[in-house]
Amino acid sequence: MPDPMNQQVLLAARPQGMPTPDNFRIVQAPVPEPGDGQLLLEILFLSLDPYMRGRMDAGKSYAKPVEVGAVMEAGTVARVLLSRHPGFVPGDIVLSYSGWQRYALADGASVRKLDPALAPPSTALGVLGMPGFTAWAGLLQIGQPKPGETVVVAAASGAVGSVVGQIARIKGARAVGIAGGPEKCAFVRDVLGFDAVIDHRAPDFAQQLAQACPGGIDVYFENVGGKVWEAVIPLLNDFARIPVCGLIAQYNGLPQAEPGPDKLARFMGEVLKKSLSMRGFIQREFAAMQPAFYQEAAGWITDGRLRYREDIVAGLDHAPAAFIDLLRGRNFGKLLVKLAD
Amino acid sequence: MPDPMNQQVLLAARPQGMPTPDNFRIVQAPVPEPGDGQLLLEILFLSLDPYMRGRMDAGKSYAKPVEVGAVMEAGTVARVLLSRHPGFVPGDIVLSYSGWQRYALADGASVRKLDPALAPPSTALGVLGMPGFTAWAGLLQIGQPKPGETVVVAAASGAVGSVVGQIARIKGARAVGIAGGPEKCAFVRDVLGFDAVIDHRAPDFAQQLAQACPGGIDVYFENVGGKVWEAVIPLLNDFARIPVCGLIAQYNGLPQAEPGPDKLARFMGEVLKKSLSMRGFIQREFAAMQPAFYQEAAGWITDGRLRYREDIVAGLDHAPAAFIDLLRGRNFGKLLVKLAD
Structure with a gap:
């Protein structure tokens, strides 16, 4: 069962130039209850990627900006804690887009189940993601x-x-x-x-x-x-x-x-x-080709022709600093924040 | 029969910025004799196009520069005066790449015969060229x-x-x-x-x-x-x-x-x-599509959906000034120099 309280990283203010820790705010919030068709997820890995810098700015781009006061967006790998969707049971590992937080709700239709036997789930945020x-x-x-x-x-x-x-x-x-x-x-x-x-x-x-x-x-x-x-x-x-x-x-x-x-x-x-x-x-825009990609890339990983390196930071508290380091080129490999085992 | 003397416009010096009349030199030269497989052409129309400005500069581009002292390059419509190629007889109208001059030799294999009954030959340098x-x-x-x-x-x-x-x-x-x-x-x-x-x-x-x-x-x-x-x-x-x-x-x-x-x-x-x-x-790079273009564009001209305007200057002497005017946007329609009837 989850902690009674969720932890979230919000966009506190839009950055001028390079983001600083003041642009983020870490808050506590109640863990939400899943409704019909929903899952309660415990985030295991949070992906930090350069595109998120663009989401911190107001103004027209290919994606809507994160609102000031809202949870920072991110792709995540999570464990199902509670399921009110027939396709999932507690313990399933899924790819979701749940943002910078420890717990989140997601519609069952919006997540993809991962098979940990095929590849480490974190790869769904990197080389296979x-x-x-x-x-x-x-x-x-x-x-x-x-x-x-x-x-x-x-x-x-x-x-x-x-x-x-x-x-x-x-x-x-x-x-x-x-x-x-x-x-x-x-x-x-x-x-x-x-x-x-x-x-x-x-x-x-x-x-x-x-x-x-x-x-x-x-x-x-x-x-x-x-x-x-x-x-x-x-x-x-x-x-x-x-x-x-x-x-x-x-x-x-x-x-x-x-x-x-x-x-x-x-x-x-x-x-x-x-x-x-x-x-x-x-x-x-190339989404229709994703199945072809998974198949080809998984094969290359299996036969050793496609290698990858992960740069894992532990704890949501460290996400803002890790993201700023990413923008400065200080990460070394795919940057992930690990939130739970 | 041709005049005994040809007239040519040479690149006299590479321009610095906008070309001036001093960058060109008009000279007389003997009318050449066609060899086996060659044609002696009398140029009727000379095409002036913006790309020629690039040919006046030294340095790497998609085409070789015109050498200083060489005849300026241009697409031309010409009349065959003498033919030593079995595919042509005197009086044929051809599209050639003969440059800024009144007479030129061309290999028969390098020119395309035009049918003046289908379209005015000058269009082979413009709307149909x-x-x-x-x-x-x-x-x-x-x-x-x-x-x-x-x-x-x-x-x-x-x-x-x-x-x-x-x-x-x-x-x-x-x-x-x-x-x-x-x-x-x-x-x-x-x-x-x-x-x-x-x-x-x-x-x-x-x-x-x-x-x-x-x-x-x-x-x-x-x-x-x-x-x-x-x-x-x-x-x-x-x-x-x-x-x-x-x-x-x-x-x-x-x-x-x-x-x-x-x-x-x-x-x-x-x-x-x-x-x-x-x-x-x-x-x-799209040369293989030229037949499709001719067919489609000729149809549009015939049914009035594709219109064109020619801006015709008479006499080779005026080619340099007309070209400079083109670069200044002073032409109005496809710029051609008419050299003979």
Whole structure:
């Protein structure tokens, strides 16, 4: 049975630039009672992902913002405590979208039952979940790497980037990763098996990237923006493809313009001269392909070709600080908050 | 029989910014003799198109630059004077790529015979030629307008823009054109039948564009860049498509960056938030579709749904000034230089 009290992390105030702990408020609330068709869930793992920064801002995007005073949103893996839905019994493990809290109600129709015998349930938030599917769909549907081509991805030790590079290699392309610091770079090269890896902290980062891509770049999977993107542009080959999945480097504010030619005008010239393709996407539009993804990715995990790393923080109290660290690139692997065993 | 002397326009020097008459040199040269398999052609019409500005610069692009001292390149309609190819006889009218000159040799295999009974031969350089095919391929293959959507195109009275908007309407979309000055705007609205037209010289151009697109913009066919593009960006709908065909506003130099957020970073944010697609292209990559285009476009011309206007300048001497005027937007319709009857 649950504790009598739930614990929740609310959006206390909209951040200006990088979020601070003051933007969050941790509160107690009664554990709710499930109605007909509902489940009472105990959250086991909470996923922290860069897209949540966008939900903290007001204004038009592809998803509604979190309201000030509301529970922060997140994908979660949870255990069913009470079921008033015929498809579930207490003890079932489910994937839900229950947010930053210890207990939650969910309609039985809105959750997906997980089989812990097939894969650790936490993978439903990472390599076999939204981040993995984002990588798979963006790389294969938009990036369309061909054997021998060069695929570049940043945040290469992270939940999405790590999958992008490994799938690129499975499809016969060359994977060049970008990561921050020697430990992550070693992981990307030695454990994930990328063909090359560059540390974006290196003072000669742009030159190193050019050296790692002697044949140019055919697919750039964009998840960071900023100086990585600017270093990539001159290396793009004719007919290069650029799936745009995220821009973590600019989620907390846009860079000022610099003297010299307007970068947008210069980029448009590259688009024209090189017949570039760029496509922003969110994984939801490819939802019909999820079964194909699960099947393919589960097979790659089983045969050891798709590896993953989880970065697990314990306790809901630590979620705000862990999320801020994520935005600063301080996580190492798929960031999860563990709330219960 | 030809004059004993040919006349040619050479690239005298690479332009800095907007070309000037000094960048061209008009010379006399002997009329060449055709070898086996060759034709001696008398040029009737010479096509002037914005892409030629790019060929005047050194440096990597999708096509090799014109060398300094070489004849300026151009598509041409010509009459066969002498034939040493079994497929042609004197008097045949052909489409060739013979450049800015009065006489030229061509391999018979490199030209296409035109049937003057089907359409005026000059249309092979415009509405039924490269500009028309560029519009058709970019709009339908990349832009993919759906009935009821809004398609925006600039240079709407020009060779490409006029075809983009008319095909958009044929496909059931709303066509909003942008043109310079009341005369061109009236033509776009009253003769070409666009749903709305905006004069880009209006001081409140951006507001007028927003008012003309109350449901936002689904397809922006980019052929100008600059301030038109910047006014379009905030109006783009989710999943909008942007075929990038040309950037005439920046062919003669890039704008300086302005204070405030970097425009490229801001645009990348829009690509992500709105799941935008952008694709640079040149018509050559769609060459296999040319027969489908000819058939469809010729039908639309016959039944009056696809109209065109030619802006004809007489005499090779005037080609450099006419080309500079084209880059300044002073032509009105497809610009051609007429060299012979």
